[in-house]
Amino acid sequence: MQTKLSEAARQLPGAEIAESVLRACVHCGFCNATCPTYQLLGDELDGPRGRIYLMKQMLEGGEFSASTRMHLDRCLSCRNCETTCPSGVQYHKLLDVGRAAIELWAPRPLDETARRTLLRGTLSRPTVFKTLLAAGTALRPLLPETLASKLPRRRPAARQRPAPRHARSVLMLEGCVQPGLSPNTNAAAARVLDRLGISVRPVSEAGCCGALDFHLDAQEAGLERARRNIDAWWPAIEAGAESIVQTASGCGAFVKEYGYMLRDDPAYAAKAARVSELARDLVEVLRAEPLDKLGVPTGKRLAFHCPCTLQHAQKLGSAVEAVLAGLGFELTPVPDAHLCCGSAGTYSLTQPELSRRLRDNKLDALESGKPELIATANIGCQTHLDSAGRTPVRHWIEIVDEALGG
Structure with missing residues (x-):
């Protein structure tokens, strides 16, 4: 696509990347065929090709408005279009630049800005979030259904983690909302890894991965969180930690981009690149181990929802399914497994109507094989799907x- 950025656009961070992405697009429209919002709304401007045109117009000095922001906000950032694109267009990198540009040149109304600031201030702080979650759970009968449905139906307490005792060790990103919403997830991961001879070494100083800030109009705040995490992990990396494990695929997708996002930071570029090299989704670690020694009893019938951040961002589609099948679980077929469930970070809060429609469509597909349970690999998807x-x-x-008796 012939492109000529305006002088103002050339001053934006990532301008050269945006120009490269725009030039790579050949207008074929294959992306619209797999875009969840285009499938729901049927509007060209709510598909990747239309959004690319909107961003091109804006970055070339043309008109843009609140309508432009609305169509960009409706994008789930699921990256399904990238999996589909025959030209290898890295749409999400253009979207990051486009969203930053419109926030700079046409700031949101104050009420929208306040809501997003509130979300950032609560969701990315585990202690604050846990306190609000406990209050909400206690007051659940008094809450409106739209809010009560966001609270987890069941929240098993975190069981004891094994103390570090093996020569092999990994770090684990604890996350921000997961410790509150599903406190046993990371503990379960630590127990399974321990059975395989791998210890999880805690690094309490590492916090939110930064994705919440970055995708809620505070990109620099998100990058600052990335820098703090790098600082927290670095001593353990130098001491020989094999990898940095994420049990939430949304966090994993973001940490794997630290190297790209901090490429121009002279103090952090090399360290960020190393952190991204070491970042592993939990399934990447487990599938490389002799899982047959676990002896998992078989019999459960599961449907697996593969999060967009796992299959489209990290390119690990079917990885968890292969591990579960290898362990003896029965997996039911899931039609249109490539489509987003509508969680998409805070999308279920900022775009509730679209999010609910996508959730219900996804659940219809997941339940079509009559599973006992639905399994997933991301806390956002888990909470969103379970809210139905x-x-x-x-x-x-x-x-x-x-299944192992943990």
Whole structure:
């Protein structure tokens, strides 16, 4: 696509990347065929090709408005279009630049800005979030259904983690909302890894991965969180930690981009690149180990929801399914497994109507094979799907740990 950025656009961070992405697009429209919002709304401007045109117009000095922001906000950042694109267009990198540009040149109304600031201030702080979650759970009968449905139906307490005792060790990103919403997930991962001779070494100073800030109009705040995490992990990396494990695929996708996002930071570029090299989704670690020694009892019938951040961002589609099948679980078929469930970070809060429609469509597909449980690999997807009150949804590592007697 012929492109000429305006002088103002050339001053934006990532301008050269945006120009490269725009030039790579050949207008074929294959992306619209797999875009969840285009499938729901049928509007060209709510598909990747239309959004690319909107961003091109804006970055070339043309008109843009609140309508432009609305169509960009409706994007789930699921990256399904990238999996589909025959030209290798890295749409999400253009979207990051486009969203930053419109926030700079046409700031949001104050009420929208306040809501997003509130979300950032609560969701990315585990202690604050846990306090609000406890209050909400106690007051659940008094809450409106739209809010009560966001609270987890069941929240197993975190069981004891094994003390570090093996020569092999990994770090683990604890996350921000997961310790509150599903406190047993990371503990279950630590127990399964321990059975395989791998210890999880805690690094309490590492916090939110930064994705929440970055995708809620505070990109620099998100990058600052990335820098703090790098600082927290670095001593353990130098001491020989094999990898940095994420049990939430959304966090994993973001940490794997630290190297790209901090490429121009002279103080952090090399360290960020190393952290991204070491970042592993939990399934990447487990599939490389002799899982047959675990002796998992078979019999459970599961449907697996592969999060967009796992299959489209990290390119690990079918990886968890292969591990679960290898351990003896029965997996039911899931039609249109490539489509987003509508969680997408805070999307279920900022775009509730679209999010609910996508959730219900996804649950219809997941339940079509009559599973006992639905398994997934991301806390956002887990909470969002479970909020419908239908088939229970759990993290896959908890199901494995439970089968092992954990």
